[in-house]
Amino acid sequence: MNGKKILFVSSELVPYLPENEVSLMSYEAPRMVNSKGGQIRIFMPRYGNINERRHQLHEVIRLSGMNLVINDMDMPLIIKVASIPKERIQVYFIDNEEYFKRKATFTDEEGELFKDNDERAIFFAKGVVETVKKLNWSPDIIHVHGWMASLLPIYLREYYADEPLFADSKIVTSIYGKSFEGNLNPEISNKMAFDSIPEDRIEAVSPPTYNNLLKVAVDYSDAVILAAEGIPEDLKDYISNLDKPVLPYVPLQEFEEAYADFYNTEVLN
Template sequence: MSADTKKRVLIVANELSPYLEFTDFAQILNKLAIKTFDAGLEVRVIMPRFGIINERRHRLHEVVRLSGINVIIDKDDYPLIIKVASLPNARLQVYFMDNDDYFKRKSVFRDDQDNFFEDNAERMIFFCKSALETVKKFGWPPHVIHCHGWMTSLIPLYLKTAYKKEPVFSYSKTIFTAQQPQFSEILNDQFTRKAMISNEIKEKDLEVFKEGTNMALTLGASKYADVVVFGEDNLDPQIVEEVKPSRYKKVLKYEDSWKEDITPLLDLYKSLTES
């Protein structure tokens, strides 16, 4: 496979083993990234640089050539710091989106009193926009963008609206991993307004997200993704009901065997790069 014809897969995730693990899918994504690379596809991974990720142990370092990106959220500028590490036992790179306001704290989604951070909505918007701006900066057009975790929920929407005219995404197909809700709180009431990062996004586009629950994020991401992967067995019936397979939407049901054999997911990647 020549460099010109190489297929490119971008994984954008909340979690990835060994950096951070919330669910079993963190290890599945690790195996999937490595197997995809071994199959001859180009792979890059983007995730948040949560403060609990040990930079020294995992050998993160800042990517100076990608510096200078400012991410605007609700007219405020937030400097984006991009760090990178090599995935252990693999020759592929993981890029970490960092910002002192949103990711310096030494916890993930909750404070030390177990309170859900009030700015988790803004952190999600920052991360989703940062990931897409970083790909633009790469000049690296992905054939497949696999979004995993609730913090990636806005990416399928953004690709269909704010970024739909960007050449780097002109043939990108999106996958979203649907899972059980991981928080019971509601995002702050400014969420959908701040999520409108471009004039290309209309209020009606965010209708499905407006309740600000984890379920609403899952249903919204699933609506705009090209393919939905059920990331767990026995998903909430509402997700199963809403995300029915149709001629417009491909659904890949969870298999416990993925923990050992991720071939069905790799085959999904391959099929999307060829369509």
């Protein structure tokens, strides 16, 4: 991995959010690449339940300030950064008062999905790409973790198809166990259509279930990692029929060599 540039884009990440299969591997995979001499960038949403003072988040003025158009609305993009001290790893946070100020991640106090989770996912995908463009950093691999990041592959390959910075980047999507029941807002179809995403690809997200979002993510990925044991059977069957490299589930204690070998031999070749 020496010298390779890997962009990690995740829904959740320890130590900023509680430990689960997504947040833990979103930390361990970059740590592994970092230890092997790779260059990394990590992006996640700045949810309102992240303690900014404790984790010493601060706004990066030179990266903030642009507006992203979401469903014909201008939404200000704020970029914050923090460091994971013991690993010397810097994390970039995608922020917006409207989407991420609330003191929760994906659901309200009753456990209901936020109605604007679809727009939050679109904003996150666009925010990551626009920020990496400002950094002028061309990743060899873009590794996606968690459903809030699942629209990044389709937006990279469709909405940002002519962006030269990502022309040679390979996309890897990690698949985890089902993390929400029900559907996102069905209006996601119209919002993606506003961004000129092809109609047949939008249909694949309808209804916008967890499985359908991840199916579209892997369709636009160059390789897939099965990152959990409890992956929905429908999703596993779909992935098994894809003509692209798939890394079977590897326990956390054994993942380092398996992931590094997969990156080097299956993704970058």
